Amino acid sequence: MSAIPETDLQRALRHGPFPAALHLAIEARDMSLEALQARLFERGVAVSLSTLSYWRRGRSRPERDTSLKAVTALEEILGLPRDSLAGLLGPRRARGRWLDRPAGAVPLAKLWRDPQTLAEIYCGLPDDRLERVSIEDEYTVDADGRAETLSCRLCVRAEDDRVARCLIAYWAEDREGMAPEVTGTRHCRPGRVRDAEGFTVVELVLDRVLARGETAVIGYSLRLPAQKDPVDDFSRRFVRPVREYALTVVFDQARLPSRCVGYQRLSVDGPDRWAEELWPSRSGAAQLVFLDTAPSLVGIRWDW
Incomplete structure (x- = not known):
């Protein structure tokens, strides 16, 4: 038979x-x-x-x-x-980005509550091999207190020859619906986009290929996904040192916060290493500038 x-x-x-x-x-x-x-x-x-x-x-x-x-x-x-x-599935795999970090970098687990998901998204994407010299963020909040847009300007330096890609990551804890949408780029164009469990990683392809030591200025704008509740914090994670970081949070005139605080933490669940009250301008913008930023979280939080 x-x-x-x-x-x-x-x-x-x-x-x-x-x-x-x-x-x-x-x-x-x-x-x-x-x-x-x-x-x-x-x-x-x-x-x-x-x-x-x-x-x-x-x-x-x-x-x-x-x-x-x-x-x-x-x-x-x-x-x-x-x-x-x-x-x-077999045993859990060790991730190369954790084991072969550039000098001065810290593990993703120090700055993210869910580092494994981010590592899984990165898997298969090329390392951008770009040092961030300076970063400038502008984060806007609408009249309902919800995140609206994020615009970023970066000055980057190539750490190897023939570098043409930059990876950016965004995370929203309680978003509803779609992932952030790339609405504009400057001196680059969007490539692959990966999204999972609140994380979005976008590949930006530079307008020109950089040789080791060359610098470029690029930028991008995101339309942010709707969230269930009003936001009360925005921060950027630095896994490596950055020479200069500038952050502006722009609030709608119809809904201004009662208090804003700029802060820095060395780990996601750690205490504030630095905190200082900020006073929004007449246009509703709260700003901070950090020089020689160590690996950390730097951001602004506020009360409604």
Whole structure:
């Protein structure tokens, strides 16, 4: 008696890789990612559509505890044997960006509460190999107290030959709907965009290729996603020292904060290393300038 032929799904569940097994399991159940996300939510597991898509296509993989919980739920929803998907993941991988950091850099975990997701998004994108000499941010808040736009000007210096890409990251904790939208660039153009679990990483392609030591000034503007509640803080993370950082938060005249404080922290959950009250101008702008910024979080928070 001849053996029953093994299906593609059975073969993928036995031998992997994980993305192929997940894709074939979804296809076998004829489920959309939206339906899969809804079923996960019913089980108390929140996973973004972009994250599910990344797992399915192999652009990132589940590694955090909450992501592994989602994989267990996926096995139940897709009618798969227990640990059939989780068993294909193997041990957690060490990330190159953590192990081979440039001089003066600090681990992502020191500045982000969810560094693994950011590392997963970075995976597969080229390191931009650009030193940030100076950064100038302008962050606008609308009349409802919600984030509206972010415009940034950067002076960068190439640390190697033939450098033409700059990576920027943005994070919003309780955003609703779409990722930030690149609405304008200066001396560069948007390339690949990756988005998962509140993080967005955008690749900016410079107008010219830089040789080692060459500098360039570039800029970009983002239309920020809607958030559930009014915002009360904006900060930038510096994993490496920066010579100059300038931040302006512009409030709508119809809703000005009662108090603004500029601050610096050396870690995401650490105490303020420095804090000083700021007085918004007549136009509703609160500003701070930092020179020789060490790896840290620098920002402005406010009370309504």
